[in-house]
Amino acid sequence: MVSIDIMGKTYEVPDDLTILQALWYVGHKTIRGVGCLGGFCGACSTVYRLPDEGYKLHVGLACQTNVIDGMSLAQIPFFPSKDTTIYAETVKNEEELLLEVYPDTQKCISCGVCNRVCPQNLNVMGYVLKANNGEFQTTVNWSFDCINCGLCAMKCPADISPNLIARYVRRQYALLSLQPSRLLATRIEEIRKGKYDDAWRELFADLG
Amino acid sequence: MTRGENSSPIWDSIRRIAETREQRLQRQDVPLPAVDKETMLHRYHPDYVEDYFAVLQVGPNKGARVAKEIAAVLESPTILPSELQPFTPQHKADVLVIGGGGAGITAAIFAHDAGANVLLVTKLRLGDSNTIMAQGGVQVAIGADDSPIDHFQDAFAGGGKTSDPHLLRFLVEKGPEAIVWLEKIGVIFSKDENGEFLLRKAGGTTHPRVIFAKDYTGLEITRNLIDELRKRDVRVVEMMPTVELLTDEAGRCTGAVLMDYDNGRYTAVQAKTTILATGGSGRLHMAGFPTSNHYGATGDGLVMAYRAGAEVRDMDSFQYHPTGVIYPPQMYGLLVTEAIRSEGGQLVNDRGKRFVNETETRDFVAASIIRECREGRGVTVESGDCGVWLDIPVIEKVKGSNYLKKRFPAMFRQFQRFGWDIRKHPVLVYPTLHYQNGGLVIDGSGETAVRNLFAVGEVAGGIHGHNRLMGNSLLEIFTFGRHVGVVAARRAQETPFGALTLQHLEAFTAAPRWAGVRSPILLPNYVRKESA
Structure with a gap:
């Protein structure tokens, strides 16, 4: 058993539980702060401190973090951020528009706190700086595994929401730069022209 | 940061898997068991265990066989x-x-x-x-x-x-x-x-x-x-x-x-x-x-x-996905994607032997895993749960190092967080309820x-x-x-x-045989009984 402190109350729990399992163990009926239970949905962001470490704030997903003796924790199931769904129509104005809809992109002070809190271990600061430079493809690659938990936005001293900037850039990039698949287009054309109609008739005749 | 590798039965079994890995590299089809697919499902798939089912007494499907848990909420x-x-x-x-x-x-x-x-x-x-x-x-x-x-x-x-x-x-x-x-x-x-x-x-x-x-x-x-x-x-x-x-x-x-x-x-x-x-x-x-x-x-x-x-x-x-995690315990029930088997991951019993063609349909693979456990060729962990090994490291033996991290970053992270390196160690799996x-x-x-x-x-x-x-x-x-x-x-x-x-x-005012149940359920209740 280990001793953990959940929002100021201390409990004894078995040492092989995740934080979420520990919440259930002590009697919490979770509604917010719980989701896919597999590390994909970003609903169970949690912050905690450990004894004898002083100021250091740790973060993790409650479904993906083992309890640690002496930890003191709170969940952050929601973090308010400014959202936009306006996208550029042409490659010419995409960078300009990013800075218009997310002006905070330019405010990064390169402190790297976001990298330290990302539960996916992404190079968050890196992709924000790349976005700021207009290197969208790099931002796409570096941010692809983001689960939008919002912990980076919570910690950023410049009030940036890196997770939203990344989503914006990925979508902007995909909307303007992705080449449509030829295989797909060919298959759709074949279906439209009736290439499989005879085979379908035969097959359904067999099924009765 | 792999967990303590000591002489527990689990680690003895893991070492057996490592020892047989080279031999298994030339993946050939496993000779099918002497039973056909239908018989296999009837014997080992949960859909065929009559105890798990009930006949509906009310509503549009009165008389139909459904899972007990479904009958209770319906x-x-x-x-x-x-x-x-x-x-x-x-x-x-x-x-x-x-x-x-x-x-x-x-x-x-x-x-x-x-x-x-x-x-x-x-x-x-x-x-x-x-x-x-x-x-x-x-x-x-x-x-x-x-x-x-x-x-x-x-x-x-x-x-x-x-x-x-x-x-x-x-x-x-x-x-x-x-x-x-x-x-x-x-x-x-x-x-x-x-x-x-x-x-x-x-x-x-x-x-x-x-x-x-x-x-x-x-x-x-x-x-x-x-x-x-x-x-x-x-x-x-x-x-x-x-x-x-x-x-x-x-x-x-x-x-x-x-x-x-x-x-x-x-x-x-x-x-x-x-x-x-x-x-x-x-x-x-x-x-x-x-x-x-x-x-x-x-x-x-x-x-x-x-x-x-x-x-x-x-x-x-119901679909029981063949590869739900049994061990490490924090990941109990979590899924290992079928893509792992598609890319060459192997199912191996406690003796270090493959027992099914991994790219068969899910119902058949699940039934085969249940059979291994029921017939004593599975691995039983401390909690009493039994499973078989999903040998993931074998993939990199064929496709080269770094392949797992590149193609399966989510899975790599999930296991790494609990100190389990899927490039080095297999994962113990058993069928998990996956799809209605x-x-x-x-x-x-x-x-x-x-x-x-x-x-x-x-x-x-x-x-x-x-x-x-x-x-x-x-x-x-x-x-x-x-x-x-x-x-x-x-x-x-x-x-x-x-x-x-x-x-x-x-028509749905009382269901005496499911005493105390009210539905819809909305959320599962995992609160430990003694703590509630």
């Missing part, structure tokens, strides 16, 4: 207090969409684009669903030597020839168009250097036809869907479970009652048409199995629709037996028969989601608002 009284009527609607919409996963969002987008005023309600956050967790990919017949016919035949055979062939044909024929749409809204799939889709092979299929976005396929699709929805003028209400449907004097669906988690208040919605996209029911833990499902997968839609008069089908058939094969009976436009009530996604039945193939559920929610959204919007144009009553609940 027959029990509502959680809704009786003094709420008459209802004054707080919301009105042409189309009400219930559920915020891939099916619901897609249907809402297409209903809106077809001109309807749409309200989407969901009991958790928008996007919280099984969709977001989908790792393996989407099955779609785009390979040059592949065809929709082949896709149909694989799925039909894989489902034990019990699918509704017309629904299945719609799935495979409309699949390619749905993928074009996903790309158009910004979904970035994994591609080769020529910009073409990378394809992997699903179990029980004749061609590689599963497209994917690393092992974050569902996440990448869901975040784009959410953004597409938010671009539109669609009202979204989150953290508000729907607890009952409403019907008029003719039994047509006219809306629903929602409950606010935060203050316990009920709200009525009046809608011309209603689309149920509430997902599956793994969190009811059929037969006591663990589940890979999202926290919210409690079968609410089935319950509400059944009470309103919709029929269900195949609710005695059956569901509400729908016609070709997704409508249930209840007029103006549509169903899409896992809550609907008939497409996959008794066993679904990998990647066909993602395909289903987009092909059918697009279609049902449009049909429901068109129907709404010719439908007036109707009366809001709960008359359909009259």
Whole structure:
């Protein structure tokens, strides 16, 4: 058993539980702060401190973090951020528009706190700086595994929401730069022209 | 930072797996057991254990065999207090969409684009669903030597020839168009250097036809869907479970009652048409199995629709995904994607021997694993659970180092967080409840037996028969989601608002054999009994 402190109350729990399992163990009926239970949905962001470490704030997903003796924790199931769904129509104005809809992109002070809190271990600061430079493809690659938990936005001293900037850039990039698949287009054309109609008739005749 | 490698039985077994790895590299088909597939399923698959089932005594499917846990929620009284009527609607919409996963969002987008005023309600956050967790990919017949016919035949055979062939044909024929749409809204799939889709092979299929976005396929699709929805003028209400449907004097669906988690208040919605996209029911833990499902997968839609008069089908058939984690213990029930077996991962018993062809259909592989455990060739852990090894390191022996981290970053992280390096060690697995094969009976436009009530996604039945193939559920929610959204919007144009009553609940006032159960369940209760 280990001793953990959940929002100021201390409990004894078995040492092989995740934080979420520990919440259930002590009697919490979770509604917010719980989701896919597999590390994909970003609903169970949690912050905690450990004894004898002083100021250091740790973060993790409650479904993906083992309890640690002496930890003191709170969940952050929601973090308010400014959202936009306006996208550029042409490659010419995409960078300009990013800075218009997310002006905070330019405010990064390169402190790297976001990298330290990302539960996916992404190079968050890196992709924000790349976005700021207009290197969208790099931002796409570096941010692809983001689960939008919002912990980076919570910690950023410049009030940036890196997770939203990344989503914006990925979508902007995909909307303007992705080449449509030829295989797909060919298959759709074949279906439209009736290439499989005879085979379908035969097959359904067999099924009765 | 691998956990302590000591001399426990687990580690002895892991060492045996490591010792036999080289010999197993030349993966050849394992000679099939002396029993045929049908016999194997009958002997070892949970769908055939009569104790797990009950016969329905009330409602449209009276007399049908369904899982006990399903019977309990279908027959029990509502959680809704009786003094709420008459209802004054707080919301009105042409189309009400219930559920915020891939099916619901897609249907809402297409209903809106077809001109309807749409309200989407969901009991958790928008996007919280099984969709977001989908790792393996989407099955779609785009390979040059592949065809929709082949896709149909694989799925039909894989489902034990019990699918509704017309629904299945719609799935495979409309699949390619749905993928074009996903790309158009910004979904970035994994591609080769020529910009073409990378394809992997699903179990029980004749061609590689599963497209994917690393092992974050569902996440990448869901975040784009959410953004597409938010671009539109669609009202979204989150953290508000729907607890009952409403019907008029003719039994047509006219809306629903929602409950606010935060203050316990009920709200009525009046809608011309209603689309149920509430997902599956793994969190009811059929037969006591663990589940890979999202926290919210409690079968609410089935319950509400059944009470309103919709029929269900195949609710005695569930997909037990062969590879749910048993050990390490913190990951109990979590899924290891089928893509791991597709890329060469091997199932190995305690003796270091393979016992099944890993790319067989899921029902057969699951039954084979259960057989190993029942006949003493599995590995039993401290908790008493038994499993077999999924040898993942063997993949890098063939495909080179760093392959796992590159292709399966999600999985690599999941295990690394608990100190387990999947490049070095196998994972102990046992079948986990993964998918509700059956569901509400729908016609070709997704409508249930209840007029103006549509169903899409896992809550609907008939497409996959008794066993679904990998990647066909993602395909289903987009092909059918697009279609049902449009049909429901068109129907709404010719439908007036109707009366809001709960008359359909009259037959469901007491279910003595499920004492104490009230439904829908809304959320599973994992609170330890002694602490409550």
